[in-house]
Structure formats: C-alpha cells, structure tokens
Amino acid sequence: MARGRDPDPPCCQKYGVPLYGAAWVPVKEALKQNPKEEPEQDSDKVTTDEGSSPPPSVDTTSKGYLVCAGGGGEGHSGIPNALLLLDFDFASNSLSQIPVTKLNTGDDLPYRMAVHPGGEGVICSLPKSCRWFEWDAPECTEGSRLGLKSSEKVITQLEGIGQQLAVTFNREGSLIAMGGEDGYLRVFKWPSMEAILDKADAYAAVKDLGFRFIKCSVLNRTSAHLIGVTQVKILVFSPLIYLVH
Numbered sequence: 001m002a003r004g005r006d007p008d009p010p011c012c013q014k015y016g017v018p019l020y021g022a023a024w025v026p027v028k029e030a031l032k033q034n035p036k037e038e039p040e041q042d043s044d045k046v047t048t049d050e051g052s053s054p055p056p057s058v059d060t061t062s063k064g065y066l067v068c069a070g071g072g073g074e075g076h077s078g079i080p081n082a083l084l085l086l087d088f089d090f091a092s093n094s095l096s097q098i099p100v101t102k103l104n105t106g107d108d109l110p111y112r113m114a115v116h117p118g119g120e121g122v123i124c125s126l127p128k129s130c131r132w133f134e135w136d137a138p139e140c141t142e143g144s145r146l147g148l149k150s151s152e153k154v155i156t157q158l159e160g161i162g163q164q165l166a167v168t169f170n171r172e173g174s175l176i177a178m179g180g181e182d183g184y185l186r187v188f189k190w191p192s193m194e195a196i197l198d199k200a201d202a203y204a205a206v207k208d209l210g211f212r213f214i215k216c217s218v219l220n221r222t223s224a225h226l227i228g229v230t231q232v233k234i235l236v237f238s239p240l241i242y243l244v245h
Helices: 027-033
Strands: 019-024 063-070 082-089 101-104 112-115 122-125 130-136 147-150 164-169 175-180 185-189 195-199 208-216 221-229 234-244
Touching (some): 027 063, 027 130, 063 112, 082 147, 101 147, 112 164, 122 164, 164 208, 175 208, 175 221, 195 234
Antiparallel strands (some): 019 063, 063 082, 082 101, 112 122, 122 130, 164 175, 208 221
16 A cells, blocks of 8 residues: 655645745844834723733744745746745744735745845845845734835845845845846945945856855954855955954
8 A cells, every 4th residue: 555645744834835035034133123112001091901911922932933935926827926924933843834924026026035134124136126125013913023014115226137146144234245147246235235346247147145254353353255156166255345343
C-alpha cells in the first residue's frame, strides 16, 4: 500500500501566492517607530468596570512577525501581487494560517525586499521602481498590534530605475545597496539618499549584495565594505566608505 504524504507541520504554510522574499520583522524597533497614543480621558465620565483589563499588546518574547513578498506578476493570472505580514509563535513553532495583513500592490510584483533593521519599514523592488512601506500599529485587535501600510514617502532616487535583483541594508540601517537586472549598482546613505556608489551598466545582472564593517578605534572610524555577485563574477568594493564614529 502506497504511503500518503505526511501533512505539513504548523511552521509550514501556504498563502495562495508564489513568494520571492521573506524576512523577520524587528518588532521592538518597529513598535518604537509607531508609539501607541493613549486616548484622552473624559473627566466627566465615571468608569465603573474596575475589573476591565487593558488591551493586549505584542509579546515580543514568544511571538514574532515575518514579512513576505510575492505574487503572480503582470497579466491576468488571477494571482494577486502582495506583501504578507505573518504571525509566528515561537512556543508552538507555528505560522498563522491567515496573514495578519495582506497588502496588495496592484500589477506590480514585489520581487525583492529589504527590511530596515531599525524598524522604519520595508523597501520593495517592483518591475520599474522601488516602493517604501511602513509598519502600522493601530488599536490592539486580538493581541496583535503590528500592521503594514503603504507609505506616502516617495524616494525619487529610486523612481524609474528598473527591476532590482538585490536590495539590502547594512546592519545599522545607515546604508542601502541595490543591484539591477541591467547591471547597475547603487549604494546610498540612509535616509538622506546621498549617493556613495553609482555604476551604470558596469556588470552583468547583480544577483546578490552584502555589507561588512570593520571598526578602527585608533582612527575613530568604521570602514564599510561591499560584496556583489553577478552571474559569473564576485565584486568587492573595499573600502566603500569610511564612517566616523
């Protein structure tokens, strides 16, 4: 008798869209970016329910969040393009069966993404440009405070730059690097978007990027180094920039 396929464990879920990127959310940092405003108390109102408890908040020790990007691309596949915010429970090692937030991006497929380590938001590479998304912390609902929303912030330096195959922040979130399908390599200071490296059509498509930082206490500065990967080459920019402590 043929043995059936074992069911997926609770840490493995499907959400109806092909996924191209995923990252952990720095929950504590994200919540600091969105402090919850306490409602003003009405001095004329008398509260009689002394046993009521405050709304639940995020337990950052046993719960985490993941953000994923994907979709069906352009056309009429019927598969939406979206960012998904998922809840993960460390105690039970389980993912939420339904996304906490599903943010549709229309006809634009979010093909690559990078989460800012300081909790500022998420940047996504779309077919023609990059778009910025922010964390949202609305009124607590069923123990979940964190959400995701489109940002009004437009990063003009990343408009019309084409499909980016690699997008990454450095560990401190002070630099962002991206490599395009056209071989264009860009590095900016964040959030000023001051250009540090700007190489047009210098390489084949840039597949991946990574930062390394080396501190020098004697000179009181840190050197930033960048590695890039194309189809057949590894590129090292060393040092890329010196940052004063």
